Amino acid sequence: MKRAIFPGTFDPFTVGHYSIVMRGLTFFDEIIIGIGLNQAKKTLFSVEKRLDLITQAFKEEPRVKIASYNSLTVDFAKSVDADYILRGLRSVGDFEYERTVADANRKLTGIETVILFTEAEYSYISSTVARDLISYGKDISAFLPPNVKI
Numbered sequence: 001m002k003r004a005i006f007p008g009t010f011d012p013f014t015v016g017h018y019s020i021v022m023r024g025l026t027f028f029d030e031i032i033i034g035i036g037l038n039q040a041k042k043t044l045f046s047v048e049k050r051l052d053l054i055t056q057a058f059k060e061e062p063r064v065k066i067a068s069y070n071s072l073t074v075d076f077a078k079s080v081d082a083d084y085i086l087r088g089l090r091s092v093g094d095f096e097y098e099r100t101v102a103d104a105n106r107k108l109t110g111i112e113t114v115i116l117f118t119e120a121e122y123s124y125i126s127s128t129v130a131r132d133l134i135s136y137g138k139d140i141s142a143f144l145p146p147n148v149k150i
Contacts, residue, residue: 002027004084004114007034007073011043012130013054016122018145020088023116025063031086033058034076035068044131057145074109085113090123 006021010033024031035050045053047068058064069076077085085105087098102113130143134150144150 001029002084003030003032003080003082004028004086005032005034005073005077005080005082006086007036007069007076009038009041009043009127010035010050010054011041011045011127012140012150013050013057013145013148014122014125014127014130014143015145016088016090016118016125018057019119019122020086020116021058021064022061024086024114025061027114028063028084028086030063030065032065032067032080032082034073034080035066036073036076037068037070044134053144053148053150056148059147074105074111077111078109083111085111087113087115088118089115090118090126 004024006024008017010017021031021033033054035047037047051066051068054066058066073085089095089098098115105111105113125143130140133140140150
């Protein structure tokens with residue numbers, strides 16, 4: 001079985017994230033969305049709320065699992081028997097960071113990172129932009145996956 005993790009803070013999980021996971025399912029038998037708990041990051045939504053929002057998005061997709069973790073991403077991958085890390089890239093700015101982390105992960109553990117480019121219509125969407133819009137009382141439903149309501 002080809003199993004990948006899709007790690008992130010996902011505060012909130014956007015339609016861009018959703019697209020990466022759905023496209024990733026053409027390559028992997030199972031994807032575990034891992035909500036990384038980073039004490040240094042100030043989040044808008046609790047981990048429980050983020051788990052709930054992502055569960056809403058994938059309630060009809062049994063090949064997607066959701067979990068939270070408080071460790072290095074590669075240690076989480078190993079704990080769920082994943083051989084791959086799935087990542088999405090929106091811009092050239094994301095590339096250097098993702099490449100450095102992917103190279104380190106492969107060197108340390110042999111876990112490969114598979115990168116999918118974000119579809120053009122989602123390239124401007126980020127969790128940061130969504131949080132900013134929420135803070136100003138704006139409707140972000142267009143930024144969210146199907147079946148997800150905040």
